[in-house]
Amino acid sequence: xxxxxxxxxxxxxxxxxxxxxxxxxxxxxxxxxxxxxxxxxxxxxxxxxxxxxxxxxxxxxxxxxxxxxxxxxxxxxxxxxxxxxxxxxxxxxxxxxxxxxx
Amino acid sequence: xxxxxxxxxxxxxxxxxxxxxxxxxxxxxxxxxxxxxxxxxxxxxxxxxxxxxxxxxxxxxxxxxxxxxxxxxxxxxxxxxxxxxxxxxxxxxxxxxxxxxxxxxxxxxxxxxxxxxxxxxxxxxxxxxxxxxxxxxxxxxxxxxxxxxxxxxxxxxxxxxxxxxxxxxxxxxxxxxxxxxxxxxxxxxxxxxxxxxxxxxxxxxxxxxxxxxxxxxxxxxxxxxxxxxxx
Numbered sequence: 001x002x003x004x005x006x007x008x009x010x011x012x013x014x015x016x017x018x019x020x021x022x023x024x025x026x027x028x029x030x031x032x033x034x035x036x037x038x039x040x041x042x043x044x045x046x047x048x049x050x051x052x053x054x055x056x057x058x059x060x061x062x063x064x065x066x067x068x069x070x071x072x073x074x075x076x077x078x079x080x081x082x083x084x085x086x087x088x089x090x091x092x093x094x095x096x097x098x099x100x101x102x
Numbered sequence: 103x104x105x106x107x108x109x110x111x112x113x114x115x116x117x118x119x120x121x122x123x124x125x126x127x128x129x130x131x132x133x134x135x136x137x138x139x140x141x142x143x144x145x146x147x148x149x150x151x152x153x154x155x156x157x158x159x160x161x162x163x164x165x166x167x168x169x170x171x172x173x174x175x176x177x178x179x180x181x182x183x184x185x186x187x188x189x190x191x192x193x194x195x196x197x198x199x200x201x202x203x204x205x206x207x208x209x210x211x212x213x214x215x216x217x218x219x220x221x222x223x224x225x226x227x228x229x230x231x232x233x234x235x236x237x238x239x240x241x242x243x244x245x246x247x248x249x250x251x252x253x254x255x256x257x258x259x260x261x262x263x264x265x266x267x268x269x270x271x272x273x274x275x276x277x278x279x280x281x282x283x284x285x286x287x288x289x290x291x292x293x294x295x296x297x298x299x300x301x302x303x304x305x306x307x308x309x310x311x312x313x314x315x316x317x318x319x320x321x322x323x324x325x326x327x328x329x330x331x332x333x
Contacts, residue, residue, distance in 0.1 A: 012208070019204050023197055023231075030190045030234060037183040044173025045255070045294065046180075049248050049301045052308035053180075056241050059312040059321075060190075060234060066323035067230060074224055074326050081220075 010085045017078035024071035031064030105181050105249045113256050114174045120263045121167060124270070128160055131270045131279060139275070152276035159283045163266070166290060167259060177252030180245045187242035194235035201228050223327035230324050233317035240311060244304040251300040258293035262286045 038057040043050035132153050140146040205221050205228070269282025318324070 016204065016208055019200075023201060026193065026197055027231070027234075030194060030238075033186055033190055037186045039176060039179050039183075041175055041179075042173050043176065045170055045297065046173050046176040046248070046252065046301075048298070049244075049305045049308065050176065052305055053183075053241070053245065053248075056237070056308050056311050060237060060241075063230070063318055063323050064234065067227070067234070070227065070323055070326045074227070078220075 010082045010089070013078045013082040013085065017075040017082065020071045020075035020078065024068045024075065027064050027071060028068035031061040031068065034058075034061040034064065105177070105246070105253055107178055107181065110177060110181075110253050110256070113253070113260050114171065117167070117171065117256065117260045117263055120260065120267055121164060121171075124160070124164065124263070124267055127267055127270050128157070128279075131273050132157070135273070135276055135279070149276050152280060156276065156279045156283055159280075159287065163283060163287055163290070167263065170256075170259060170290075170294075174252075174256060177249040177256070180252065181249035184242045184246035184249060187238045187245060191235050191238035191242055194231050194238060198228050198231040198235060201231060219327070226324040227326055230317055233315065237311050237315075240307060244307050247304055248301055251297055254300070255293055255297040258296070259290060262289035262293065265289065 034057045038054050039050050135149065136153065139149040142149075201224075205224060209221055263286070266282050266286035269285065270279060273279045273282060315321075
C-alpha cells in the first residue's frame with residue numbers, strides 16, 4: 001500500500017468521523033425532544049396513560065443520551081485512527097528519505 | 103373522530119361557561135319550586151328535603167366535573183406530542199438508513215482487520231436507531247389516540263352539563279330536578295368509563311415499549327466496539 005492510499009483512507013476516516021458527529025448531535029436532539037414532550041402538569045383522569053407515557057419519554061431520552069455518547073465515541077475513534085494513519089505515513093516518509101540519503 | 107386544537111378548546115371553554123351558569127339556574131329553579139309547593143302542609147317539608155338533596159348532588163357533580171377539567175390541558179399536549187414523536191420517528195428512520203449506507207460505503211474504502219472491527223462494532227447502532235424510530239412511531243400513535251379519546255370524553259361531559267342545565271331550567275318540581283341531576287351523574291360516569299376503556303390498550307402499549315426492550319440490552323444503548331479501529 002502506497003502513501004497515496006493511506007492519504008485517501010485518512011480522509012475517508014475523517015469524513016466518517018464527521019458523519020458520526022452529525023448523527024450524535026441528531027440523536028441527542030431526539031433525546032431533548034423526548035424530554036420536552038413529557039407532561040409535568042396535573043394528569044387527573046389521564047393519570048393511567050400519562051405515567052407510562054412519561055416513562056417512555058424518560059427512557060427514550062436516556063437511551064438517546066447514551067446513543068449520542070456512543071456515536072461521539074465512534075467519531076473520536078475514527079479521528080484517532082486517522083491520526084494513527086497520519087503518524088504511520090509520516091514515519092514511512094521519514095524512513096524512505098533516510099533510505100534514499102543513505 | 104379527529105382532533106382539532108381550536109375545536110377542543112371551544113369545548114373546554116363552553117363547558118366552563120355552562121358550569122358557571124349552573125348555580126344561578128339551579129338557585130332560580132329552587133326558588134321557583136319552593137314558592138310553588140312550600141305552602142302545602144307536609145308536602146312542603148318533603149319538597150324542601152328533596153331540594154336539599156338536589157343541592158348536595160349538584161355540588162358533588164360540579165366538583166367532579168371541575169376535577170376533570172383540571173387535567174383538560176392533557177389532550178392538547180398529547181396531540182402536540184404525537185406530532186413531535188412522528189418527527190422523531192421520521193428523523194431516526196432516515197438516520198438508520200444513512201448509517202447503514204455509510205457503513206456499506208466504508209467497507210469499500212476501508213478493508214482489513216480495522217475496517218472489519220469498525221463495521222461490525224458500529225453495526226449495532228443501526229438497530230438501536232431503528233428501534234428509537236419504531237418506539238417513536240408507536241408513541242406518536244398512542245399519544246394521538248389519547249388526545250382523540252380526551253376530546254370525546256370532554257364532549258360527553260359538555261353534553262351532560264348542557265342537558266343538566268336544560269333539565270334544571272325546565273324542571274317544574276323536585277322530581278324533575280332529581281331526574282336531571284341523576285341523569286347527568288350517570289352520563290358523566292359513563293363518559294369516564296368509556297374513556298378508560300378507550301385508553302386502556304394505549305396504557306398497555308406504552309408500558310410494553312420500555313419494559314425489557316431487547317434493542318437496549320440491560321436497559322442501555324448498545325456499546326459500539328470501535329476502539330480497535332485505531333490500533
